[in-house]
Amino acid sequence: xxxxxxxxxxxxxxxxxxxxxxxxxxxxxxxxxxxxxxxxxxxxxxxxxxxxxxxxxxxxxxxxxxxxxxxxxxxxxxxxxxxxxxxxxxxxxxxxxxxxxxxxxxxxxxxxxxxxxxxxxxxxxxxxxxxxxxxxxxxxxxxxxxxxxxxxxxxxxxxxxxxxxxxxxxxxxxxxxxxxxxxxxxxxxxxxxxxxxxxxxxxxxxxxxxxxxxxxxxxxxxxxxxxxxxxxxxxxxxxxxxxxxxxxxxxxxxxxxxxxxxxxxxxxxxxxxxxxxxxxxxxxxxxxxxxxxxxxxxxxxxxxxxxxxxxxxxxxxxxxxxxxxxxxxxxxxxxxxxxxxxxxxxxxxxxxxxxxxxxxxxxxxxxxxxxxxxxxxxxxxxxxxxxxxxxxxxxxxxxxxxxxxxxxxxxxxxxxxxxxxxxxxxxxxxxxxxxxxxxxxxxxxxxxxxxxxxxxxxxxxxxxxxxxxxxxxxxxxxxxxxxxxxxxxxxxxxxxxxxxxxxxxxxxxxx
Amino acid sequence: xxxxxxxxxxxxxxxxxxxxxxxxxxxxxxxxxxxxxxxxxxxxxxxxxxxxxxxxxxxxxxxxxxxxxxxxxxxxxxxxxxxxxxxxxxxxxxxxxxxxxxxxxxxxxxxxxxxxxxxxxxxxxxxxxxxxxxxxxxxxxxxxxxxxxxxxxxxxxxxxxxxxxxxxxxxxxxxxxxxxxxxxxxxxxxxxxxxxxxxxxxxxxxxxxxxxxxxxxxxxxxxxxxxxxxxxxxxxxxxxxxxxxxxxxxxxxxxxxxxxxxxxxxxxxxxxxxxxxxxxxxxxxxxxxxxxxxxxxxxxxxxxxxxxxxxxxxxxxxxxxxxxxxxxxxxxxxxxxxxxxxxxxxxxxxxxxxxx
Numbered sequence: 001x002x003x004x005x006x007x008x009x010x011x012x013x014x015x016x017x018x019x020x021x022x023x024x025x026x027x028x029x030x031x032x033x034x035x036x037x038x039x040x041x042x043x044x045x046x047x048x049x050x051x052x053x054x055x056x057x058x059x060x061x062x063x064x065x066x067x068x069x070x071x072x073x074x075x076x077x078x079x080x081x082x083x084x085x086x087x088x089x090x091x092x093x094x095x096x097x098x099x100x101x102x103x104x105x106x107x108x109x110x111x112x113x114x115x116x117x118x119x120x121x122x123x124x125x126x127x128x129x130x131x132x133x134x135x136x137x138x139x140x141x142x143x144x145x146x147x148x149x150x151x152x153x154x155x156x157x158x159x160x161x162x163x164x165x166x167x168x169x170x171x172x173x174x175x176x177x178x179x180x181x182x183x184x185x186x187x188x189x190x191x192x193x194x195x196x197x198x199x200x201x202x203x204x205x206x207x208x209x210x211x212x213x214x215x216x217x218x219x220x221x222x223x224x225x226x227x228x229x230x231x232x233x234x235x236x237x238x239x240x241x242x243x244x245x246x247x248x249x250x251x252x253x254x255x256x257x258x259x260x261x262x263x264x265x266x267x268x269x270x271x272x273x274x275x276x277x278x279x280x281x282x283x284x285x286x287x288x289x290x291x292x293x294x295x296x297x298x299x300x301x302x303x304x305x306x307x308x309x310x311x312x313x314x315x316x317x318x319x320x321x322x323x324x325x326x327x328x329x330x331x332x333x334x335x336x337x338x339x340x341x342x343x344x345x346x347x348x349x350x351x352x353x354x355x356x357x358x359x360x361x362x363x364x365x366x367x368x369x370x371x372x373x374x375x376x377x378x379x380x381x382x383x384x385x386x387x388x389x390x391x392x393x394x395x396x397x398x399x400x401x402x403x404x405x406x407x408x409x410x411x412x413x414x415x416x417x418x419x420x421x422x423x424x425x426x427x428x429x430x431x432x433x434x435x436x437x438x439x440x441x442x443x444x445x446x447x448x449x450x451x452x453x454x455x456x457x458x459x460x461x462x463x464x465x466x467x468x469x470x471x472x473x474x475x476x477x478x479x480x481x482x483x484x485x486x487x488x489x490x491x492x493x494x495x496x497x498x499x500x501x502x503x504x505x506x507x508x509x510x511x
Numbered sequence: 512x513x514x515x516x517x518x519x520x521x522x523x524x525x526x527x528x529x530x531x532x533x534x535x536x537x538x539x540x541x542x543x544x545x546x547x548x549x550x551x552x553x554x555x556x557x558x559x560x561x562x563x564x565x566x567x568x569x570x571x572x573x574x575x576x577x578x579x580x581x582x583x584x585x586x587x588x589x590x591x592x593x594x595x596x597x598x599x600x601x602x603x604x605x606x607x608x609x610x611x612x613x614x615x616x617x618x619x620x621x622x623x624x625x626x627x628x629x630x631x632x633x634x635x636x637x638x639x640x641x642x643x644x645x646x647x648x649x650x651x652x653x654x655x656x657x658x659x660x661x662x663x664x665x666x667x668x669x670x671x672x673x674x675x676x677x678x679x680x681x682x683x684x685x686x687x688x689x690x691x692x693x694x695x696x697x698x699x700x701x702x703x704x705x706x707x708x709x710x711x712x713x714x715x716x717x718x719x720x721x722x723x724x725x726x727x728x729x730x731x732x733x734x735x736x737x738x739x740x741x742x743x744x745x746x747x748x749x750x751x752x753x754x755x756x757x758x759x760x761x762x763x764x765x766x767x768x769x770x771x772x773x774x775x776x777x778x779x780x781x782x783x784x785x786x787x788x789x790x791x792x793x794x795x796x797x798x799x800x801x802x803x804x805x806x807x808x809x810x811x812x813x814x815x816x817x818x819x820x821x822x823x824x825x826x827x828x829x830x831x832x833x834x835x836x837x838x839x840x841x842x843x844x845x846x847x848x849x850x851x852x853x854x855x856x857x858x859x860x861x862x863x864x865x866x867x
Contacts, residue, residue: 049860049862049863049865050863050864051862051867054865098807115743116739116740116742116743116745117743117744119729137850178698197732198732198736200729200730200731200732200736202730206732207867210696210732211696211867212596212597212600294762294763303733316754362600362601362604365601365604365605366604369604369605369606369608373608374606376610377591377610410831453599455593456593456597457567460563460589460590460591460610461589461590461591471570478762479762480762506786506795
């Protein structure tokens with residue numbers, strides 16, 4: 001392993017990573033301050049509301065069940081993609097990443113356009129599972145590609161059963177990646193608002209929105225947000241405990257996919273297509289049908305559509321750049337050094353994963369007005385918000401790549417007389433660059449779909465496609481929503497497809 | 512290469528953002544520093560031909576009206592859209608630093624709350640006198656713009672018009688078990704509950720909420736979603752505002768509406784609530800902001816709301832949309848809009864029975 005456990009991290013690195021961690025802590029500080037203002041009595045009063053235990057139960061149930069479903073389907077899809085010889089493998093690889101481009105509210109809205117009466121747990125579970133499966137598929141497929149099928153083939157040839165081979169050979173090599181992806185799924189689901197809200201499944205995040213929306217009782221909202229954060233922290237912490245520090249590693253890539261029977265190929269193609277059909281196929285088809293059926297649809301203002309598309313693209317790409325820049329020092333620290341400080345900084349930097357967008361939004365409104373009012377309601381603040389919210393998603397990917405950089409290379413550079421920063425720049429950063437780009441793409445596609453924080457922080461008069469789409473779903477104008485939905489999908493598909501596992505060397509998000 | 516393009520895009524955003532800061536600084540230079548007793552007057556003379564409007568009503572609706580205003584007055588309006596709740600939360604968080612000059616709200620509750628935080632300025636007589644008492648604030652801190660009636664939307668495939676309850680009191684009957692839909696978190700619904708408390712007393716309201724909770728209602732986030740449930744046969748009754756029906760009918764055609772409306776004159780479930788506008792304390796002497804509010808209660812502004820939203824105009828001389836019962840028939844003489852401000856108690860009641 002390339003961890004220099006003995007050496008202390010250089011002060012400048014700690015300082016830069018510390019700044020990133022501080023930024024990440026802003027929304028949490030806001031929640032704590034607001035919850036604190038409610039006082040113990042206020043917190044107790046919230047807990048005594050009969051609906052609150054139900055909200056917590058629903059949130060946990062949905063989060064856990066979607067996480068488990070995504071874990072299973074993600075591994076199945078990844079195995080189908082990497083261990084079965086498929087026709088047009090690139091198309092299928094792209095398909096596995098495609099659901100990333102779909103916001104949960106878009107998928108839910110499309111399903112509701114066809115089946116207006118479905119609601120509650122199961123539709124929410126289905127739509128969220130279909131849209132979050134890539135979080136597991138991508139890192140697992142990358143792991144599988146990296147390790148190749150040789151070991152499994154060897155085990156088969158020795159007469160072991162499929163299940164035995166999976167548990168003894170395959171699983172140890174993908175476990176770390178699978179858990180990391182599953183963790184992201186869980187955190188995404190418990191903070192998701194749009195999809196669950198349209199299916200009328202009451203969870204903490206919808207209650208937080210409702211509390212902000214219907215009253216000025218920000219304490220109630222803040223206490224609920226604190227509960228959500230607590231839940232996320234418990235899960236984050238548990239995942240850290242479970243995640244093995246000693247990866248099952250194979251240094252050489254073993255290429256080549258064994259020939260597959262037609263039945264196996266059909267099964268694999270079905271497994272890969274199911275998610276995209278549920279997440280994109282059905283909703284888009286349904287919305288287009290509604291558009292054709294509508295008697296009168298508000299005309300789409302093409303200029304407006306273009307403007308929103310350009311804004312969406314610009315702020316999400318800029319947000320991705322900021323997220324990656326914030327993530328790099330934290331990832332370097334976490335990958336190369338051990339110790340309390342490194343652990344603390346990485347831990348704090350992961351916190352935004354657990355916060356719903358509306359809380360991040362309000363927290364940044366609060367802080368920017370009190371510290372740098374000049375950037376308030378300015379695209380800069382929105383970009384910074386994306387950077388903060390999505391930095392944790394970038395950290396994992398970049399850290400994993402940096403951990404893979406052999407310490408020997410760095411040592412050689414050091415003995416050649418390079419200073420630490422030069423070593424980092426010429427060796428570590430260079431080798432981790434594909435991962436940084438991958439992380440940036442992932443952040444960009446997630447930022448494009450972001451809604452609640454964007455509503456709070458965007459410059460007045462500026463719209464993103466997500467906002468335009470959401471406005472139309474709110475007033476149930478199915479027909480009028482179609483052009484915005486399609487535009488958002490098309491734009492988000494570009495980075496999503498770029499994230500698809502392509503070659504055995506391709507970096508994929510391993511958060 | 513790819514990385515470089517990304518970097519350039521990022522830089523250009525920062526640059527563009529820098530420019531817009533400079534612009535917004537010039538427009539917000541009109542803030543009043545003396546906010547304690549600042550009151551807008553007809554001779555508010557500060558004018559820079561620009562207003563920042565925070566709209567709790569959506570863009571499809573307000574956008575054209577704002578364009579009309581700009582065309583007539585030459586005053587540019589920068590509008591920030593959101594739900595009334597989001598905007599109210601934002602205003603509370605911004606406090607005196609708010610860039611907003613005018614707040615257009617979906618309901619009276621949010622306007623009252625703004626006043627109680629000392630964030631709204633007193634409006635000039637020229638504006639407040641246009642709207643009859645009962646549809647506007649009692650202390651001139653906001654003005655009513657349009658009226659909306661609470662109604663019951665019913666499934667006309669299942670129910671005849673005369674089988675529809677004429678009072679919400681009937682809804683706690685077990686015969687409606689599982690058949691009613693409403694958005695418990697919605698401000699208009701909560702105003703109705705407040706009206707119930709005011710008109711029928713706390714005990715009766717408590718019993719009603721307990722009864723409706725026991726009747727397994729279907730909760731939605733929005734009025735429109737509740738209406739959609741009736742329209743698709745998933746619910747038989749929905750408690751909503753009247754104009755949602757008209758807006759849905761405009762997209763699919765009136766004859767295709769499975770849901771029909773029942774008005775409830777005299778009942779707590781059929782009250783008339785208002786949308787309204789307030790002038791922010793920080794814009795108390797901004798003549799452009801005052802002009803915008805003036806326009807909302809002008810004949811042109813009121814006519815726009817009638818045509819575009821099927822809401823009730825509040826200014827004399829503008830006729831209500833066709834097919835609606837007269838506003839006078841629906842108004843409850845025993846209810847004052849300022850009575851609807853006790854939102855906290857309503858939310859406690861709803862929370863106690865697990866509705867929110």
